[in-house]
Amino acid sequence: MSSRELVIDRVSLVFHGRGDPVIALDSASLALPGGGFGAIIGPSGCGKSTLLRLVADILRPDAGSIRLGGQTQRQARQEHAIGFVFQQPTLLPWRSVLQNVELPLAIVGRRSGRGGALSPAELIELVGLKGFENALPGELSGGMQQRAAIARALVLRPDILLLDEPFGALDEITRQRMNLELLRIWAESGTTALLVTHSIAEAVFMADRVFVMSPRPGRVAQTVEVALPRPRTLEMMRSPELFASANEVRDGLFGRTGHPSAVNAESW
Amino acid sequence: MRRLWVTTLPTLMLLVVLEGLKRAGALPVFIPGPGQVLAAAWARPQLLWDNLLPTAGTATEGFVIAAVVTLAAAGIGTAVRRVWGAVYGLGVVLHAIPVIATAPLLALWLGTGAGMHVVIVALAAQFPLLVGAMQGLAAADARQIEMLHCLSASRWQMFRYLQLPSALPFLFAGFKVATPLAVLGAVTAEWAGADRGIGAVMLNALFSYDIVTVWLAVLTCCAFAGLAYAAWSLIERSALRWNRTVELPT
Ligand SMILES: Nc1ncnc2c1ncn2[C@@H]1O[C@H](COP(=O)(O)OP(=O)(O)OP(=O)(O)O)[C@@H](O)[C@H]1O
Ligand SMILES: [Mg+2]
Secondary structure, three states, X not given: OOOOOEEEEEEEEXXXXXXXXXXXXXXXXXXXXXXXXXXXEOOOOOOHHHHHHHHOOOOOOOEEEEEEOOEOHHHHHHOOOEEEEOOOOOOOOOOOHHHHHHHHHHHHOOOOOOOXXXXXXXXXXXXXXXXXXXXXXXXXXHHHHHHHHHHHHHOOOOOEEEEEOOOOOOOHHHHHHHHHHHHHHHHHHOXXXXXXXXXXXXXXXXXXXXXXXXXXXXXXXXXXXXXXXXXXXHHHHHOHHHHHHHHHHHHHHHOOOOOOOOOOHHHO | OHHHHHHHHHHXXXXXXXXXXXXXXXXXXXXXXXXXXXXXXXXXXXXXXXXXXXXXXXXXXXXXXXXXXXXXXXXXXXXXHHHHHHHHHHHHHHHHOOHHHHHHHHHHHHOOOHHHHHHHHHHHHHHHHHHHHHHHHOOOOHHHHHHHHHOOOOHXXXXXXXXXXXXXXXXXXXXXXXHHHHHHHHHHHHHOOOOOOHHHHHHHHHHOOOHHHHHXXXXXXXXXXXXXXXXXXXXXXXXXHHHHOOOOOO
């Protein structure tokens, strides 16, 4: 089994920084079946990155629970089951592209990923960085750095892949190509994927399930099921099904919906 | 090569100006011309070698010990945040001790042997090394820490893959500041008691009003510290190539 069901159940988190405490998440819930593709969309500052960092066990929730294939987030992290593409590329500037992609392997002490995983060189080719293996991150554009970070997140063939606006720095054409590549990798690997995006069209095109978040306090206000078949093709961008789902997401974002309350995880 | 010229030209020009002034009779008798000093060095090369080597040896030994101890202290200060301030405080206090006054006291405790010399060098050089190590180990990017945490990196891996490389620019800054201090510390230690070394030569020459030899010793110290500094710059340039990918318009 190389995918895990993701269940986030009424998770809350308050930041106690300088000044007043910030309620970043208040009883946020979502559920994504194993091997599913979910998208999170919501206004800036509503807690999308925070939610992903909770799933990756970078932050601890104040309340609520998270389960990845029945395990806690800590167990999943310690089994190297989580791949994370951060909002910024976070490559190590003193390592070449190849060395950055190999870093997770060095940390788990293996020469290659688990069975069926692509090699670092293959992943670099996949994200379109062939020829830049020996370049340093400082010599790459922002979009190229982010693609290297995607290759790094895939090298251990994670059961669950968290993507925090991975294509924000890319132009429309590269972005579209990367989206299709990502869908192909996801379908082949059977990993569970959760993508944060600011684009309604991208969310609906990529995901089976779109989670619309509302701000202050951050929570999952609505879940939209996307009825498009797989594999997704660019022609579907113009299909009525996609249009209907996109409108549903838009209504969720701008509050013209009859049921704005958070979706309970148990209802799945 | 051009860089070498740019770095050494001001020093060379200063020496030429001094020589000119001396020949014109504009310098007092207690400042010899660089030519005289050079001639003295030429006449007695053995004196130079026999005394530079022990001083260089003590300076290097004390420097290495100080570097290892301060790096370990900074590691503890970074790992246990509660003692961070205490480590810094100890470094400041040790640095504030006037070595010139404590050297004779240390000579009483430890004798005038190599041990005392090394301790004084380490005391003289420790603070910039400590600051470099402390700031360097704390310089790791918070997002990179999260990235490695997400990979379940061990403490050691976090140190090896992130904290140590991020610390390098700071460590090199510390090395460069501490290098002349270590040489100075070695000379001071030799003043407190030694029969060989640049410091001993300096002291003997001072007592016998041998002005040229005093200056020979002084310039030897400068040359040695300058060479050591140049060596650090070269190592830094090759170790930190990643750190200079930004190209500013010139
Ligand atoms: N380390 C922190 N300390 C204090 N407050 C924080 C911290 N991180 C995030 N916050 C706050 O939590 C809230 C949610 O932040 P988060 O980064 O999750 O937003 P986001 O939905 O990812 O926004 P964006 O779309 O702009 O990336 C924000 O109000 C932010 O100010
Ligand atoms: Mg964010």
